[in-house]
Amino acid sequence: MKMSINVVWSLLAFTLLRVPVSAQQAFDLVEPTGEVTAIARIEGGQISVQSRAGQRAVFTRDPSFDSLGGEFVGYYSPKIDLALRFPRSGVGVMQTAGLADARPRFINTRRAVRLRRGQIVSPLTFAPPIFFPGQLFPPHRSHLRHQIHHGQHLHPWQWYGLGLDPFMQGYAGWWRRPQSILVDHVVVPNPPLPPARLKLVNDGRREVQVGIRDLQDSARSRTIRIQPNSSSDVELIRDTGGKRIEQFRVMNPYGSIRTHEVVTEYEPPVRYEFVIHEWAMQSVAIDRTGKSPNVIEDINFQGRGIGRFFLPPGPLLQSGIIAVHSTALRQQNGGTVPPLVPQEDLPEHRGRTLEDTVLEAQRAAQRRAAGN
Incomplete structure:
Protein backbone atom coordinates (compact mmCIF):
# COMPACT_ATOMS: atom_id res chain seq x y z
CA MET A 1 0.00 0.00 0.00
CA PHE A 132 -4.04 8.52 -16.15
CA PRO A 133 -7.20 6.45 -16.06
CA GLY A 134 -9.34 9.12 -14.46
CA GLN A 135 -9.67 11.66 -11.70
CA LEU A 136 -7.57 10.90 -8.63
CA PHE A 137 -9.60 12.87 -6.11
CA PRO A 138 -13.33 12.67 -5.36
CA PRO A 139 -15.51 15.16 -7.26
CA HIS A 140 -17.39 17.95 -5.56
CA ARG A 141 -20.76 19.38 -6.58
CA SER A 142 -19.46 21.64 -9.31
CA HIS A 143 -17.90 18.57 -10.93
CA LEU A 144 -21.33 17.05 -11.41
CA ARG A 145 -22.58 20.16 -13.17
CA HIS A 146 -19.42 20.20 -15.22
CA GLN A 147 -20.04 16.67 -16.47
CA ILE A 148 -23.22 17.86 -18.21
CA HIS A 149 -21.34 20.70 -19.85
CA HIS A 150 -18.79 18.34 -21.37
CA GLY A 151 -21.52 16.35 -22.99
CA GLN A 152 -22.38 19.43 -25.07
CA HIS A 153 -18.79 20.08 -26.26
CA LEU A 154 -17.42 16.74 -27.33
CA HIS A 155 -15.05 17.51 -30.15
CA PRO A 156 -11.84 19.35 -29.12
CA TRP A 157 -11.56 18.27 -25.50
CA GLN A 158 -9.49 15.21 -24.65
CA TRP A 159 -8.90 13.33 -21.39
CA TYR A 160 -5.19 13.06 -22.12
CA GLY A 161 -2.83 15.01 -19.85
CA LEU A 162 -3.40 17.88 -17.43
CA GLY A 163 -5.53 20.86 -18.33
CA LEU A 164 -6.73 24.16 -16.97
CA ASP A 165 -10.52 24.03 -16.74
CA PRO A 166 -12.18 27.49 -16.55
CA PHE A 167 -15.39 25.99 -15.15
CA MET A 168 -13.48 24.42 -12.25
CA GLN A 169 -11.70 27.71 -11.34
CA GLY A 170 -8.33 26.01 -11.42
CA TYR A 171 -6.75 22.76 -12.47
CA ALA A 172 -9.23 20.12 -13.57
CA GLY A 173 -6.89 17.35 -12.44
CA TRP A 174 -7.15 14.20 -14.50
CA TRP A 175 -10.72 14.85 -15.53
CA ARG A 176 -12.21 12.43 -18.03
CA ARG A 177 -12.76 14.09 -21.36
CA PRO A 178 -14.59 11.93 -23.90
CA GLN A 179 -13.32 11.30 -27.42
CA SER A 180 -16.18 11.45 -29.92
CA ILE A 181 -16.56 10.51 -33.58
CA LEU A 182 -19.49 11.45 -35.79
CA VAL A 183 -20.81 8.13 -37.12
CA ASP A 184 -24.16 9.10 -38.65
CA HIS A 185 -26.35 12.08 -39.34
CA VAL A 186 -29.77 12.45 -40.93
CA VAL A 187 -32.10 15.35 -41.73
CA VAL A 188 -35.75 14.71 -40.88
CA PRO A 189 -38.21 17.25 -42.35
CA ASN A 190 -41.26 18.32 -40.40
CA PRO A 191 -44.71 17.21 -41.64
CA PRO A 192 -45.66 18.98 -44.90
CA LEU A 193 -47.93 22.02 -44.94
CA PRO A 194 -50.72 22.66 -47.46
CA PRO A 195 -49.85 25.31 -50.08
CA ALA A 196 -50.64 28.94 -49.38
CA ARG A 197 -53.40 30.35 -51.60
CA LEU A 198 -52.86 34.03 -52.41
CA LYS A 199 -55.01 36.53 -54.29
CA LEU A 200 -52.75 39.09 -55.96
CA VAL A 201 -54.63 42.36 -56.47
CA ASN A 202 -53.43 45.16 -58.75
CA ASP A 203 -54.47 48.28 -56.83
CA GLY A 204 -52.60 50.61 -59.23
CA ARG A 205 -53.88 52.58 -62.22
CA ARG A 206 -51.86 50.68 -64.86
CA GLU A 207 -51.16 47.07 -65.75
CA VAL A 208 -48.46 45.42 -63.62
CA GLN A 209 -46.21 42.41 -64.06
CA VAL A 210 -45.57 40.32 -60.95
CA GLY A 211 -42.38 38.26 -61.03
CA ILE A 212 -42.57 35.37 -58.52
CA ARG A 213 -38.99 34.27 -57.80
CA ASP A 214 -38.62 30.85 -56.15
CA LEU A 215 -35.27 31.03 -54.36
CA GLN A 216 -35.25 27.26 -53.66
CA ASP A 217 -36.29 26.00 -57.11
CA SER A 218 -35.73 28.44 -59.98
CA ALA A 219 -37.71 26.21 -62.35
CA ARG A 220 -40.85 27.18 -60.43
CA SER A 221 -40.30 30.93 -60.91
CA ARG A 222 -42.92 32.61 -63.10
CA THR A 223 -44.46 35.95 -64.06
CA ILE A 224 -48.08 37.13 -64.02
CA ARG A 225 -49.60 40.21 -65.69
CA ILE A 226 -52.57 41.80 -63.92
CA GLN A 227 -54.82 44.54 -65.29
CA PRO A 228 -55.80 47.53 -63.09
CA ASN A 229 -58.46 46.71 -60.49
CA SER A 230 -58.09 43.01 -61.29
CA SER A 231 -56.62 40.05 -59.45
CA SER A 232 -54.93 36.71 -60.02
CA ASP A 233 -54.88 33.61 -57.80
CA VAL A 234 -51.66 31.67 -57.12
CA GLU A 235 -50.66 28.71 -54.94
CA LEU A 236 -47.24 28.62 -53.31
CA ILE A 237 -45.54 25.58 -51.73
CA ARG A 238 -44.45 26.16 -48.13
CA ASP A 239 -41.31 24.69 -46.54
CA THR A 240 -41.60 23.25 -43.05
CA GLY A 241 -38.06 23.09 -41.63
CA GLY A 242 -37.05 20.00 -39.71
CA LYS A 243 -34.46 18.39 -37.45
CA ARG A 244 -30.82 17.44 -37.94
CA ILE A 245 -30.04 14.32 -35.91
CA GLU A 246 -26.36 13.43 -35.34
CA GLN A 247 -25.07 10.25 -33.73
CA PHE A 248 -21.65 10.34 -32.02
CA ARG A 249 -19.66 7.36 -30.77
CA VAL A 250 -18.00 8.39 -27.49
CA MET A 251 -15.13 6.47 -25.87
CA ASN A 252 -14.10 6.98 -22.26
CA PRO A 253 -10.52 6.44 -21.01
CA TYR A 254 -11.33 2.84 -20.05
CA GLY A 255 -12.28 1.93 -23.62
CA SER A 256 -16.03 1.57 -23.10
CA ILE A 257 -18.22 3.05 -25.85
CA ARG A 258 -21.57 4.79 -25.71
CA THR A 259 -23.73 6.63 -28.25
CA HIS A 260 -24.53 10.32 -27.88
CA GLU A 261 -27.31 11.93 -29.94
CA VAL A 262 -27.47 15.63 -30.79
CA VAL A 263 -30.74 17.01 -32.23
CA THR A 264 -30.74 20.45 -33.85
CA GLU A 265 -33.93 22.17 -34.99
CA TYR A 266 -33.68 24.28 -38.15
CA GLU A 267 -36.20 26.80 -39.45
CA PRO A 268 -37.30 27.02 -43.10
CA PRO A 269 -35.54 29.75 -45.09
CA VAL A 270 -37.19 32.57 -47.02
CA ARG A 271 -38.30 31.09 -50.34
CA TYR A 272 -40.28 33.63 -52.39
CA GLU A 273 -39.55 37.15 -53.65
CA PHE A 274 -42.04 39.29 -55.58
CA VAL A 275 -40.62 41.72 -58.18
CA ILE A 276 -43.19 44.26 -59.45
CA HIS A 277 -43.05 46.19 -62.75
CA GLU A 278 -45.60 48.73 -63.96
CA TRP A 279 -46.28 49.05 -67.66
CA ALA A 280 -45.81 52.73 -68.61
CA MET A 281 -46.02 54.30 -72.07
CA GLN A 282 -42.76 54.48 -74.00
CA SER A 283 -43.69 55.80 -77.46
CA VAL A 284 -46.73 56.63 -79.61
CA ALA A 285 -47.28 56.22 -83.36
CA ILE A 286 -49.66 58.95 -84.69
CA ASP A 287 -51.21 59.00 -88.16
CA ARG A 288 -50.77 62.53 -89.58
CA THR A 289 -51.97 61.66 -93.10
CA GLY A 290 -55.62 61.44 -92.10
CA LYS A 291 -56.06 58.22 -94.06
CA SER A 292 -56.22 55.89 -91.02
CA PRO A 293 -59.51 55.63 -89.07
CA ASN A 294 -57.43 55.76 -85.86
CA VAL A 295 -55.40 58.82 -85.04
CA ILE A 296 -53.32 56.76 -82.62
CA GLU A 297 -52.02 53.76 -84.53
CA ASP A 298 -49.74 52.18 -81.95
CA ILE A 299 -48.52 52.66 -78.35
CA ASN A 300 -45.35 51.06 -77.00
CA PHE A 301 -44.97 50.46 -73.26
CA GLN A 302 -42.03 49.60 -71.03
CA GLY A 303 -41.94 47.88 -67.65
CA ARG A 304 -40.86 50.36 -64.99
CA GLY A 305 -39.59 48.89 -61.71
CA ILE A 306 -41.91 49.64 -58.77
CA GLY A 307 -40.32 47.56 -56.01
CA ARG A 308 -39.60 44.12 -54.60
CA PHE A 309 -40.41 42.30 -51.37
CA PHE A 310 -40.00 38.89 -49.75
CA LEU A 311 -42.77 36.65 -48.44
CA PRO A 312 -42.53 35.17 -44.91
CA PRO A 313 -40.98 31.68 -44.72
CA GLY A 314 -42.70 28.38 -43.94
CA PRO A 315 -45.81 28.44 -41.73
CA LEU A 316 -45.58 32.24 -41.40
CA LEU A 317 -46.83 32.50 -44.98
CA GLN A 318 -50.62 32.38 -44.69
CA SER A 319 -53.34 32.37 -47.35
CA GLY A 320 -54.82 35.81 -48.02
CA ILE A 321 -54.82 38.91 -50.25
CA ILE A 322 -51.76 40.93 -51.30
CA ALA A 323 -52.12 44.38 -52.90
CA VAL A 324 -48.98 44.03 -55.03
CA HIS A 325 -48.70 47.61 -56.35
CA SER A 326 -49.01 49.46 -53.04
CA THR A 327 -46.95 46.84 -51.17
CA ALA A 328 -44.07 47.16 -53.64
CA LEU A 329 -44.32 50.96 -53.58
CA ARG A 330 -44.01 51.04 -49.76
CA GLN A 331 -40.66 49.23 -49.92
CA GLN A 332 -39.08 52.32 -51.54
CA ASN A 333 -36.60 50.15 -53.42
CA GLY A 334 -37.79 50.65 -57.00
CA GLY A 335 -34.22 51.59 -57.97
CA THR A 336 -33.17 47.98 -57.39
CA VAL A 337 -35.62 46.69 -60.01
CA PRO A 338 -34.26 47.10 -63.56
CA PRO A 339 -36.76 48.16 -66.23
CA LEU A 340 -37.87 45.67 -68.87
CA VAL A 341 -36.49 47.97 -71.61
CA PRO A 342 -33.41 50.28 -71.49
CA GLN A 343 -34.05 53.44 -69.49
CA GLU A 344 -32.66 55.65 -72.28
CA ASP A 345 -35.58 54.65 -74.54
CA LEU A 346 -38.10 56.47 -72.34
CA PRO A 347 -39.61 59.65 -73.81
CA GLU A 348 -38.52 62.96 -72.35
CA HIS A 349 -42.08 64.32 -72.06
CA ARG A 350 -43.95 64.58 -68.82
CA GLY A 351 -45.20 61.01 -69.05
CA ARG A 352 -48.38 61.02 -67.02
CA THR A 353 -50.03 64.05 -68.68
CA LEU A 354 -49.09 62.94 -72.20
CA GLU A 355 -50.12 59.36 -71.58
CA ASP A 356 -53.53 60.34 -70.23
CA THR A 357 -54.14 62.59 -73.25
CA VAL A 358 -53.10 59.95 -75.77
CA LEU A 359 -55.14 57.19 -74.15
CA GLU A 360 -58.23 59.40 -74.06
CA ALA A 361 -57.79 60.29 -77.74
CA GLN A 362 -57.42 56.62 -78.64
CA ARG A 363 -60.59 55.68 -76.73
CA ALA A 364 -62.53 58.52 -78.41
CA ALA A 365 -61.41 57.35 -81.86
CA GLN A 366 -62.46 53.81 -81.06
CA ARG A 367 -65.92 55.03 -79.93
CA ARG A 368 -66.37 56.99 -83.16
CA ALA A 369 -65.35 53.98 -85.24
CA ALA A 370 -67.81 51.78 -83.34
CA GLY A 371 -70.60 54.30 -83.90
CA ASN A 372 -70.08 54.28 -87.65
Whole structure:
Protein backbone atom coordinates (compact mmCIF):
# COMPACT_ATOMS: atom_id res chain seq x y z
CA MET A 1 0.00 0.00 0.00
CA LYS A 2 2.80 2.34 0.93
CA MET A 3 4.56 1.58 -2.35
CA SER A 4 1.41 2.35 -4.35
CA ILE A 5 1.04 5.71 -2.62
CA ASN A 6 4.69 6.50 -3.34
CA VAL A 7 4.24 5.63 -7.01
CA VAL A 8 1.22 7.94 -7.27
CA TRP A 9 3.02 10.79 -5.57
CA SER A 10 6.08 10.26 -7.77
CA LEU A 11 3.97 10.45 -10.90
CA LEU A 12 2.22 13.53 -9.56
CA ALA A 13 5.50 15.27 -8.76
CA PHE A 14 6.94 14.37 -12.15
CA THR A 15 3.91 15.83 -13.92
CA LEU A 16 3.77 19.07 -11.95
CA LEU A 17 7.52 19.72 -12.02
CA ARG A 18 8.21 18.95 -15.64
CA VAL A 19 9.14 22.07 -17.60
CA PRO A 20 9.80 22.58 -21.29
CA VAL A 21 13.34 23.07 -22.48
CA SER A 22 14.49 26.57 -23.30
CA ALA A 23 16.22 25.63 -26.54
CA GLN A 24 14.40 27.05 -29.54
CA GLN A 25 13.53 24.88 -32.49
CA ALA A 26 12.26 26.16 -35.85
CA PHE A 27 9.99 24.45 -38.37
CA ASP A 28 8.92 25.39 -41.89
CA LEU A 29 5.22 25.46 -42.75
CA VAL A 30 5.00 24.24 -46.33
CA GLU A 31 2.13 24.65 -48.80
CA PRO A 32 1.11 21.68 -51.03
CA THR A 33 3.01 23.43 -53.84
CA GLY A 34 6.24 23.15 -51.82
CA GLU A 35 6.42 26.87 -51.00
CA VAL A 36 7.38 27.80 -47.45
CA THR A 37 4.89 30.47 -46.33
CA ALA A 38 5.52 30.61 -42.57
CA ILE A 39 7.96 29.61 -39.82
CA ALA A 40 6.95 28.09 -36.48
CA ARG A 41 9.30 28.48 -33.51
CA ILE A 42 8.90 26.47 -30.30
CA GLU A 43 10.44 27.84 -27.12
CA GLY A 44 9.48 28.02 -23.47
CA GLY A 45 6.16 26.20 -23.83
CA GLN A 46 4.96 28.39 -26.69
CA ILE A 47 4.70 28.18 -30.47
CA SER A 48 5.16 31.39 -32.42
CA VAL A 49 3.96 31.26 -36.05
CA GLN A 50 5.34 34.03 -38.29
CA SER A 51 4.06 34.28 -41.88
CA ARG A 52 5.97 35.72 -44.84
CA ALA A 53 3.40 38.55 -44.91
CA GLY A 54 4.38 39.58 -41.37
CA GLN A 55 1.41 38.18 -39.48
CA ARG A 56 2.19 36.53 -36.15
CA ALA A 57 0.23 34.24 -33.83
CA VAL A 58 1.35 32.84 -30.48
CA PHE A 59 0.02 29.59 -28.99
CA THR A 60 0.62 28.44 -25.41
CA ARG A 61 1.09 24.80 -24.43
CA ASP A 62 -2.17 23.19 -23.24
CA PRO A 63 -1.98 19.40 -22.68
CA SER A 64 -5.78 19.14 -22.57
CA PHE A 65 -5.72 19.50 -26.36
CA ASP A 66 -3.22 16.68 -26.93
CA SER A 67 -4.46 13.90 -29.21
CA LEU A 68 -5.60 10.62 -27.74
CA GLY A 69 -2.58 8.63 -28.94
CA GLY A 70 -0.06 11.34 -28.05
CA GLU A 71 1.07 11.89 -31.67
CA PHE A 72 -0.11 15.53 -31.57
CA VAL A 73 0.86 18.10 -28.93
CA GLY A 74 -1.82 20.62 -27.96
CA TYR A 75 -1.51 24.42 -27.87
CA TYR A 76 -4.06 27.20 -27.46
CA SER A 77 -4.31 30.89 -28.40
CA PRO A 78 -6.91 32.80 -26.32
CA LYS A 79 -6.48 35.86 -28.56
CA ILE A 80 -7.93 34.11 -31.62
CA ASP A 81 -9.76 31.37 -29.66
CA LEU A 82 -8.04 28.63 -31.67
CA ALA A 83 -6.60 25.29 -30.55
CA LEU A 84 -3.58 23.92 -32.41
CA ARG A 85 -2.16 20.39 -32.50
CA PHE A 86 1.48 20.15 -33.54
CA PRO A 87 2.93 16.81 -34.72
CA ARG A 88 5.22 15.39 -32.02
CA SER A 89 7.52 13.98 -34.70
CA GLY A 90 8.07 17.43 -36.17
CA VAL A 91 6.89 16.24 -39.60
CA GLY A 92 3.40 16.13 -41.13
CA VAL A 93 0.20 18.15 -41.04
CA MET A 94 -1.08 20.13 -38.06
CA GLN A 95 -4.64 20.16 -36.75
CA THR A 96 -6.73 23.16 -35.69
CA ALA A 97 -10.12 23.65 -34.01
CA GLY A 98 -11.98 26.95 -33.73
CA LEU A 99 -13.49 26.97 -30.25
CA ALA A 100 -15.92 29.74 -31.20
CA ASP A 101 -17.71 27.33 -33.55
CA ALA A 102 -20.98 25.78 -32.45
CA ARG A 103 -19.49 22.29 -32.95
CA PRO A 104 -15.70 22.65 -32.77
CA ARG A 105 -13.65 19.74 -34.08
CA PHE A 106 -10.04 19.26 -35.11
CA ILE A 107 -9.32 19.23 -38.85
CA ASN A 108 -6.06 18.83 -40.73
CA THR A 109 -4.39 22.00 -41.99
CA ARG A 110 -3.48 22.60 -45.59
CA ARG A 111 0.13 23.34 -44.73
CA ALA A 112 2.51 20.67 -43.48
CA VAL A 113 5.29 20.92 -40.88
CA ARG A 114 8.92 20.35 -41.87
CA LEU A 115 11.98 20.64 -39.63
CA ARG A 116 14.36 23.30 -40.85
CA ARG A 117 17.63 22.19 -42.32
CA GLY A 118 20.41 21.44 -39.89
CA GLN A 119 18.09 20.67 -36.95
CA ILE A 120 16.78 17.55 -35.30
CA VAL A 121 13.78 17.15 -33.02
CA SER A 122 15.06 17.02 -29.46
CA PRO A 123 13.28 14.46 -27.25
CA LEU A 124 12.87 17.29 -24.72
CA THR A 125 11.15 19.68 -27.15
CA PHE A 126 7.80 18.21 -26.15
CA ALA A 127 7.12 16.76 -22.73
CA PRO A 128 6.53 12.99 -22.76
CA PRO A 129 2.89 11.89 -22.89
CA ILE A 130 1.31 10.94 -19.57
CA PHE A 131 -1.91 8.97 -19.24
CA PHE A 132 -4.04 8.52 -16.15
CA PRO A 133 -7.20 6.45 -16.06
CA GLY A 134 -9.34 9.12 -14.46
CA GLN A 135 -9.67 11.66 -11.70
CA LEU A 136 -7.57 10.90 -8.63
CA PHE A 137 -9.60 12.87 -6.11
CA PRO A 138 -13.33 12.67 -5.36
CA PRO A 139 -15.51 15.16 -7.26
CA HIS A 140 -17.39 17.95 -5.56
CA ARG A 141 -20.76 19.38 -6.58
CA SER A 142 -19.46 21.64 -9.31
CA HIS A 143 -17.90 18.57 -10.93
CA LEU A 144 -21.33 17.05 -11.41
CA ARG A 145 -22.58 20.16 -13.17
CA HIS A 146 -19.42 20.20 -15.22
CA GLN A 147 -20.04 16.67 -16.47
CA ILE A 148 -23.22 17.86 -18.21
CA HIS A 149 -21.34 20.70 -19.85
CA HIS A 150 -18.79 18.34 -21.37
CA GLY A 151 -21.52 16.35 -22.99
CA GLN A 152 -22.38 19.43 -25.07
CA HIS A 153 -18.79 20.08 -26.26
CA LEU A 154 -17.42 16.74 -27.33
CA HIS A 155 -15.05 17.51 -30.15
CA PRO A 156 -11.84 19.35 -29.12
CA TRP A 157 -11.56 18.27 -25.50
CA GLN A 158 -9.49 15.21 -24.65
CA TRP A 159 -8.90 13.33 -21.39
CA TYR A 160 -5.19 13.06 -22.12
CA GLY A 161 -2.83 15.01 -19.85
CA LEU A 162 -3.40 17.88 -17.43
CA GLY A 163 -5.53 20.86 -18.33
CA LEU A 164 -6.73 24.16 -16.97
CA ASP A 165 -10.52 24.03 -16.74
CA PRO A 166 -12.18 27.49 -16.55
CA PHE A 167 -15.39 25.99 -15.15
CA MET A 168 -13.48 24.42 -12.25
CA GLN A 169 -11.70 27.71 -11.34
CA GLY A 170 -8.33 26.01 -11.42
CA TYR A 171 -6.75 22.76 -12.47
CA ALA A 172 -9.23 20.12 -13.57
CA GLY A 173 -6.89 17.35 -12.44
CA TRP A 174 -7.15 14.20 -14.50
CA TRP A 175 -10.72 14.85 -15.53
CA ARG A 176 -12.21 12.43 -18.03
CA ARG A 177 -12.76 14.09 -21.36
CA PRO A 178 -14.59 11.93 -23.90
CA GLN A 179 -13.32 11.30 -27.42
CA SER A 180 -16.18 11.45 -29.92
CA ILE A 181 -16.56 10.51 -33.58
CA LEU A 182 -19.49 11.45 -35.79
CA VAL A 183 -20.81 8.13 -37.12
CA ASP A 184 -24.16 9.10 -38.65
CA HIS A 185 -26.35 12.08 -39.34
CA VAL A 186 -29.77 12.45 -40.93
CA VAL A 187 -32.10 15.35 -41.73
CA VAL A 188 -35.75 14.71 -40.88
CA PRO A 189 -38.21 17.25 -42.35
CA ASN A 190 -41.26 18.32 -40.40
CA PRO A 191 -44.71 17.21 -41.64
CA PRO A 192 -45.66 18.98 -44.90
CA LEU A 193 -47.93 22.02 -44.94
CA PRO A 194 -50.72 22.66 -47.46
CA PRO A 195 -49.85 25.31 -50.08
CA ALA A 196 -50.64 28.94 -49.38
CA ARG A 197 -53.40 30.35 -51.60
CA LEU A 198 -52.86 34.03 -52.41
CA LYS A 199 -55.01 36.53 -54.29
CA LEU A 200 -52.75 39.09 -55.96
CA VAL A 201 -54.63 42.36 -56.47
CA ASN A 202 -53.43 45.16 -58.75
CA ASP A 203 -54.47 48.28 -56.83
CA GLY A 204 -52.60 50.61 -59.23
CA ARG A 205 -53.88 52.58 -62.22
CA ARG A 206 -51.86 50.68 -64.86
CA GLU A 207 -51.16 47.07 -65.75
CA VAL A 208 -48.46 45.42 -63.62
CA GLN A 209 -46.21 42.41 -64.06
CA VAL A 210 -45.57 40.32 -60.95
CA GLY A 211 -42.38 38.26 -61.03
CA ILE A 212 -42.57 35.37 -58.52
CA ARG A 213 -38.99 34.27 -57.80
CA ASP A 214 -38.62 30.85 -56.15
CA LEU A 215 -35.27 31.03 -54.36
CA GLN A 216 -35.25 27.26 -53.66
CA ASP A 217 -36.29 26.00 -57.11
CA SER A 218 -35.73 28.44 -59.98
CA ALA A 219 -37.71 26.21 -62.35
CA ARG A 220 -40.85 27.18 -60.43
CA SER A 221 -40.30 30.93 -60.91
CA ARG A 222 -42.92 32.61 -63.10
CA THR A 223 -44.46 35.95 -64.06
CA ILE A 224 -48.08 37.13 -64.02
CA ARG A 225 -49.60 40.21 -65.69
CA ILE A 226 -52.57 41.80 -63.92
CA GLN A 227 -54.82 44.54 -65.29
CA PRO A 228 -55.80 47.53 -63.09
CA ASN A 229 -58.46 46.71 -60.49
CA SER A 230 -58.09 43.01 -61.29
CA SER A 231 -56.62 40.05 -59.45
CA SER A 232 -54.93 36.71 -60.02
CA ASP A 233 -54.88 33.61 -57.80
CA VAL A 234 -51.66 31.67 -57.12
CA GLU A 235 -50.66 28.71 -54.94
CA LEU A 236 -47.24 28.62 -53.31
CA ILE A 237 -45.54 25.58 -51.73
CA ARG A 238 -44.45 26.16 -48.13
CA ASP A 239 -41.31 24.69 -46.54
CA THR A 240 -41.60 23.25 -43.05
CA GLY A 241 -38.06 23.09 -41.63
CA GLY A 242 -37.05 20.00 -39.71
CA LYS A 243 -34.46 18.39 -37.45
CA ARG A 244 -30.82 17.44 -37.94
CA ILE A 245 -30.04 14.32 -35.91
CA GLU A 246 -26.36 13.43 -35.34
CA GLN A 247 -25.07 10.25 -33.73
CA PHE A 248 -21.65 10.34 -32.02
CA ARG A 249 -19.66 7.36 -30.77
CA VAL A 250 -18.00 8.39 -27.49
CA MET A 251 -15.13 6.47 -25.87
CA ASN A 252 -14.10 6.98 -22.26
CA PRO A 253 -10.52 6.44 -21.01
CA TYR A 254 -11.33 2.84 -20.05
CA GLY A 255 -12.28 1.93 -23.62
CA SER A 256 -16.03 1.57 -23.10
CA ILE A 257 -18.22 3.05 -25.85
CA ARG A 258 -21.57 4.79 -25.71
CA THR A 259 -23.73 6.63 -28.25
CA HIS A 260 -24.53 10.32 -27.88
CA GLU A 261 -27.31 11.93 -29.94
CA VAL A 262 -27.47 15.63 -30.79
CA VAL A 263 -30.74 17.01 -32.23
CA THR A 264 -30.74 20.45 -33.85
CA GLU A 265 -33.93 22.17 -34.99
CA TYR A 266 -33.68 24.28 -38.15
CA GLU A 267 -36.20 26.80 -39.45
CA PRO A 268 -37.30 27.02 -43.10
CA PRO A 269 -35.54 29.75 -45.09
CA VAL A 270 -37.19 32.57 -47.02
CA ARG A 271 -38.30 31.09 -50.34
CA TYR A 272 -40.28 33.63 -52.39
CA GLU A 273 -39.55 37.15 -53.65
CA PHE A 274 -42.04 39.29 -55.58
CA VAL A 275 -40.62 41.72 -58.18
CA ILE A 276 -43.19 44.26 -59.45
CA HIS A 277 -43.05 46.19 -62.75
CA GLU A 278 -45.60 48.73 -63.96
CA TRP A 279 -46.28 49.05 -67.66
CA ALA A 280 -45.81 52.73 -68.61
CA MET A 281 -46.02 54.30 -72.07
CA GLN A 282 -42.76 54.48 -74.00
CA SER A 283 -43.69 55.80 -77.46
CA VAL A 284 -46.73 56.63 -79.61
CA ALA A 285 -47.28 56.22 -83.36
CA ILE A 286 -49.66 58.95 -84.69
CA ASP A 287 -51.21 59.00 -88.16
CA ARG A 288 -50.77 62.53 -89.58
CA THR A 289 -51.97 61.66 -93.10
CA GLY A 290 -55.62 61.44 -92.10
CA LYS A 291 -56.06 58.22 -94.06
CA SER A 292 -56.22 55.89 -91.02
CA PRO A 293 -59.51 55.63 -89.07
CA ASN A 294 -57.43 55.76 -85.86
CA VAL A 295 -55.40 58.82 -85.04
CA ILE A 296 -53.32 56.76 -82.62
CA GLU A 297 -52.02 53.76 -84.53
CA ASP A 298 -49.74 52.18 -81.95
CA ILE A 299 -48.52 52.66 -78.35
CA ASN A 300 -45.35 51.06 -77.00
CA PHE A 301 -44.97 50.46 -73.26
CA GLN A 302 -42.03 49.60 -71.03
CA GLY A 303 -41.94 47.88 -67.65
CA ARG A 304 -40.86 50.36 -64.99
CA GLY A 305 -39.59 48.89 -61.71
CA ILE A 306 -41.91 49.64 -58.77
CA GLY A 307 -40.32 47.56 -56.01
CA ARG A 308 -39.60 44.12 -54.60
CA PHE A 309 -40.41 42.30 -51.37
CA PHE A 310 -40.00 38.89 -49.75
CA LEU A 311 -42.77 36.65 -48.44
CA PRO A 312 -42.53 35.17 -44.91
CA PRO A 313 -40.98 31.68 -44.72
CA GLY A 314 -42.70 28.38 -43.94
CA PRO A 315 -45.81 28.44 -41.73
CA LEU A 316 -45.58 32.24 -41.40
CA LEU A 317 -46.83 32.50 -44.98
CA GLN A 318 -50.62 32.38 -44.69
CA SER A 319 -53.34 32.37 -47.35
CA GLY A 320 -54.82 35.81 -48.02
CA ILE A 321 -54.82 38.91 -50.25
CA ILE A 322 -51.76 40.93 -51.30
CA ALA A 323 -52.12 44.38 -52.90
CA VAL A 324 -48.98 44.03 -55.03
CA HIS A 325 -48.70 47.61 -56.35
CA SER A 326 -49.01 49.46 -53.04
CA THR A 327 -46.95 46.84 -51.17
CA ALA A 328 -44.07 47.16 -53.64
CA LEU A 329 -44.32 50.96 -53.58
CA ARG A 330 -44.01 51.04 -49.76
CA GLN A 331 -40.66 49.23 -49.92
CA GLN A 332 -39.08 52.32 -51.54
CA ASN A 333 -36.60 50.15 -53.42
CA GLY A 334 -37.79 50.65 -57.00
CA GLY A 335 -34.22 51.59 -57.97
CA THR A 336 -33.17 47.98 -57.39
CA VAL A 337 -35.62 46.69 -60.01
CA PRO A 338 -34.26 47.10 -63.56
CA PRO A 339 -36.76 48.16 -66.23
CA LEU A 340 -37.87 45.67 -68.87
CA VAL A 341 -36.49 47.97 -71.61
CA PRO A 342 -33.41 50.28 -71.49
CA GLN A 343 -34.05 53.44 -69.49
CA GLU A 344 -32.66 55.65 -72.28
CA ASP A 345 -35.58 54.65 -74.54
CA LEU A 346 -38.10 56.47 -72.34
CA PRO A 347 -39.61 59.65 -73.81
CA GLU A 348 -38.52 62.96 -72.35
CA HIS A 349 -42.08 64.32 -72.06
CA ARG A 350 -43.95 64.58 -68.82
CA GLY A 351 -45.20 61.01 -69.05
CA ARG A 352 -48.38 61.02 -67.02
CA THR A 353 -50.03 64.05 -68.68
CA LEU A 354 -49.09 62.94 -72.20
CA GLU A 355 -50.12 59.36 -71.58
CA ASP A 356 -53.53 60.34 -70.23
CA THR A 357 -54.14 62.59 -73.25
CA VAL A 358 -53.10 59.95 -75.77
CA LEU A 359 -55.14 57.19 -74.15
CA GLU A 360 -58.23 59.40 -74.06
CA ALA A 361 -57.79 60.29 -77.74
CA GLN A 362 -57.42 56.62 -78.64
CA ARG A 363 -60.59 55.68 -76.73
CA ALA A 364 -62.53 58.52 -78.41
CA ALA A 365 -61.41 57.35 -81.86
CA GLN A 366 -62.46 53.81 -81.06
CA ARG A 367 -65.92 55.03 -79.93
CA ARG A 368 -66.37 56.99 -83.16
CA ALA A 369 -65.35 53.98 -85.24
CA ALA A 370 -67.81 51.78 -83.34
CA GLY A 371 -70.60 54.30 -83.90
CA ASN A 372 -70.08 54.28 -87.65
